[in-house]
Amino acid sequence: MSAESSLDRLDDEDYPAYTMGRAAEILGTTPAFLRAIGEARLITPLRSEGGHRRYSRYQLKIAARARELVDQGTPVEAACRIVILEDQLEEAQRLNEELRNSHATPHHTTDA
Incomplete structure (x- = not known):
């Protein structure tokens, strides 16, 4: 693997770069919390060849939002259900905006 493709992974928020211990440390929580949100199907970590959980930056963002709710x-x-619904709402709003923008584009007609 080239150094360039390795560096590209640092920018990929979906690349499973973090071990469970490191993810828990970054979030200021415990591996048990990460297992609990995994069991609730909020995030599904990838597994290393040795079977260890690996988390992406995107998954850590989702886990951080769940942790905020749990802390409250x-x-x-x-908390997991709320985060899932918030994510679905955000995606629906993004799609609606795209549709609105595509319909707002003026259509040119030619007179025969």
């Missing part, structure tokens, strides 16, 4: 007293299962 929301049960883990409910």
Whole structure:
């Protein structure tokens, strides 16, 4: 593997670069919390060849949002559901905006 393609992975927010221990450290939480949100299907870490969980930056962002809710007293299962719904809403709003923009483009007609 070339050094350039290795460096490209640093910019890829979906690349599973973080071990469970490092992910927990970054989030200021425990591996048990990461396992709990995995069991709630909020995030599904990739597995290394040795079977160890690996997390991406994108997954850490999602986990951080769930942790905020849990820290505010929301049960883990409910926090995971809220984050999933927020993500779905954000995606729906993005798609609606794209559709709005594509329909706002003026259509040129030619007179015969």
